[in-house]
Amino acid sequence: MTTKEYEMYYVPSQSRWPIIGAVALFMIAFGAAHYVTDLKDDVSGYGGYLLLAGIALVIFMLVGWFRNVINESMMGKYSHQMDNSFRQGMSWFIFSEVMFFAAFFGALLYIRTFSVPWLGGAGNNAMTGAVLWPDFIASWPLLKAPDGTETTNMGWYGLPLINTVLLLTSSITAHFAHVALEQNKRPQLKAWLGLTIILGLVFLFLQVQEYAHGYSDEMQLYLTSGVYGNTFYMLTGFHGMHVTLGCIMLIVMFFRILKGHFTPENHFAFQAASWYWHFVDVVWVILFVFVYIL
Amino acid sequence: MTTETINESLVDDHHGDSHDHKMTGITRWLYTTNHKDIGTLYLWFSFIMLLTGGALAMVIRAELFQPGLQIVEPDFFNQLTTVHGLIMVFGAIMPAFTGFANWMLPMMIGAPDMALPRMNNWSFWILPFAFAILIGSFFMESGAPNFGWTFYAPLSTTYSNGSTAFFVFAVHIMGISSIMGAINIVVTIMNLRAPGMTYMKMPLFVWTFFITAYLLIAVMPVLAGVVTMLLTDTYFGTSFFDAAGGGDPVMFQHIFWFFGHPEVYIMILPAFGIVSTIIPAFSRKKLFGYSSMVYATSSIALLSFIVWAHHMFTTGMPLFGELFFMYCTMLIAVPTGVKVFNWVATMWRGSMSFETPMLFSIAFVILFTIGGFSGLMLALTPVDFQYHDTYFVVAHFHYVLVTGSLFSIYAGAYFWLPKWTGHMYNESLAKWHFWCSLISVNLLFFPMHFLGLAGMPRRIPDYALQFADFNKWVSIGGFAFGLSQLIFLAVVIKCIRGGEKAPAKPWDGAEGLEWTVASPAPYHTFSTPPNLDEVKS
Secondary structure: OOOOOOOOOOOOOOOOOOHHHHHHHHHHHHHHHHOOOOHOOOOOOHHHHHHHHHHHHHHHHHHHHHHHHHHHHHOOOOOHHHHHHHHHHHHHHHHHHHHHHHHHHHHHHHHHHHHHHOOOOOOOOOOHHHHOOOOOOOOOOOOOOOOOOEEEOOOOOOHHHHHHHHHHHHHHHHHHHHHHOOOOHHHHHHHHHHHHHHHHHHHHHHHHOOOOOOOOOOOOOOOOOOOHHHHHHHHHHHHHHHHHHHHHHHHHHHHHOOOOOOOOOOOOOHHHHHHHHHHHHHHHHHHHHHHOOO | OOHHHHHHHHHHHHHHOOOOOOOOOOOHHOOOOOOOHHHHHHHHHHHHHHHHHHHHHHHHHHOOOOOOOOOHHHHHHHHHHHHHHHHHHHHHHHHHHHHHHHHHHHHHHOOOOOOOOHHHHHHHHHHHHHHHHHHHHHOOOOOOOOOOOOOOOOOOOOOOOOOHHHHHHHHHHHHHHHHHHHHHHHHHHHHOOOOOOOHHHOOOOHHHHHHHHHHHHHHHHHHHHHHHHHHHHHHHHOOOOHHHHHHOOOHHHHHHHHHHHHHHHHHHHHHHHHHHHHHHHHHOOOOOOOOHHHHHHHHHHHHHHHHHHHHHHHOOOOHHHHHHHHHHHHHHHHHHHHHHHHHHHHHOOOOOOHHHHHHHHHHHHHHHHHHHHHHHHHHHHHHHHOOOOOOHHHHHHHHHHHHHHHHHHHHHHHHHHHHHHHOOOOOOHHHHHHHHHHHHHHHHHHHHHHHHOOOOOOOOOOOOOOHHHHHHHHHHHHHHHHHHHHHHHHHHHHHOOOOEEOOOOOOOOOOOHHHHHOOOOOOOOOOOOOOHHHHOO
């Protein structure tokens, strides 16, 4: 058995973080379920507190878990093979996120291609239209739902266009930061990464402005405004959450870089955060096309 | 080099390299990062869930023993069928396969552990919490979910009871668990194979779990998406599944079954892997057509993404849709036929013996094929209009899930129990388990075909008088099958506590790296990868 030259694969000893994370997830799920149930019944309960406590615990768990992993990595316990495991794990995680968005984009396309035209009597559904809502006229964006809910259309020019430019630029700056890291140019790395974070935060700020505009009396575009409002807020909302998460990742990377972490050869965490950033960028482009323009 | 010397050197390696010792007490299980510990946890959890879901089924069969309402209210009956389905799918079958993956994959590919051991622990331990929420909803004022395991809108939105949010978040946790488990399996297989084990040299068991894990990563997020839309429809006033706002309840079915159809293959492909390991071992021949098995499994997985609407033939789809989904579905019979042919060809002129794992595997081949054929009948659009939502469908999916997936799990459990515990199980008790299960399961599910063809609808607590005789026999079969599973519990406990000492390789026809290590398998195996050439010789 002369396999000694083969790298050792590091198998960590026991860890208490996962079970803490399991309890935290339980608190989040149980608390959130109580919270939304109470919200619907219009009573006050402890669900919200449990939810917040769960989120706090999950943050505590993530900090502790990642500290463990970072320490092990800095101690040089990780082989090249381990690095590959992390990379592949992250790519498949991003793929699962893609499929999550696919469910919502699929819903959007189904609604636009089938359900709204069918309600208006398209295909062999003339009777559906005539019997259910004879006055309903199919259109997209659906500004007047069959039940009479009215709303207005969020145009693609203005804030959404600016946001598109911001995110596309941030993807490029993130790439420059990565190149700088690989060439070991630390000042440029900090500058490009800092710029990426700022662009992301400005994007989020403008997104909040856009929501405020949508919820204003002038536009009356609410989450409940028929299926146009539903798809608009669910898609942009989940995207916004992912941008927030991406920003947090990049900020953590920024502080790790300030502490002198990462080398041109060894920077999985940075790469993962940057992959994630490119992923939210691509989702935005698809979203911009199908939610705003078309 | 003989097998014995390799064993010793591997065990010695383990003593030399291991830093952490096997812990004792509850913290061993709570904090563990060991793939064997986590596999054991998964397997025990799934068996507890099997008995829980089975207990619900016993109440269902007691209510259906004779016409009229006897034991439970109709609404509670709906809760029973819903939670029975959810527990069996997400709590019993899927975790059992993940348990097999955890125990066996690293040993089969010569890896020291799963690729991401801490995440492995997390993906197990969130599961009991998810099921605590789901089962706990029985004790809520509103009762448990009552809209069927497929939770069709508007039953699960407009007409749902107060526990829907609990159901949604429980499903979210189950999904997170499955995705993390699947990522771990994919990464382990891609990255931790022993040098020299190319993809086409992997055991077929490894292949099937590899493909299943891809399916999981692709469709569990879609399930998360659809339950999220359901949550906002119910609690936040959106109208994805409500025509009044421009949505469509049928869209729910499209998104759900885009997840749901790959999901049923998630529950059967690993079964193919287990059976493809066991049949060659007890036929003392190589698996017939290894590469065609790999391609067949991949084709089934790919086709599973374009057949979902065969669950929805009666929803008024356009004719082109009905034809497309009918032909694509029937196409799946081709790779499945390749598999059944290969299993039979493996046994052909083999030097066969009939220990319990082999008995369960042969029963699998025959009974799964029955389930496959009834599936083919259901795939035919015109006749599906008659079968839809009848007991024929119930018979079909219980043949593929109980005599298919569950039988393969039993086969695998008996096959690897000596490796897991270090003892041989009691063969005669195990044979009792097999024969009792085999007879009762057919008494339980076979008459359901006729009930369905005669028009008995599923998910109804009462039925017309002409169905009474068959339902009585079905219920008797159900109780007998339920009780037979306690024999398995007895066999396992006896096997853990003692029994004949198992050699490293108790089955003379078995192949694979897992048989080159001692029984019970040492806590850490393959700290350094094995040399495949030496093992082969």
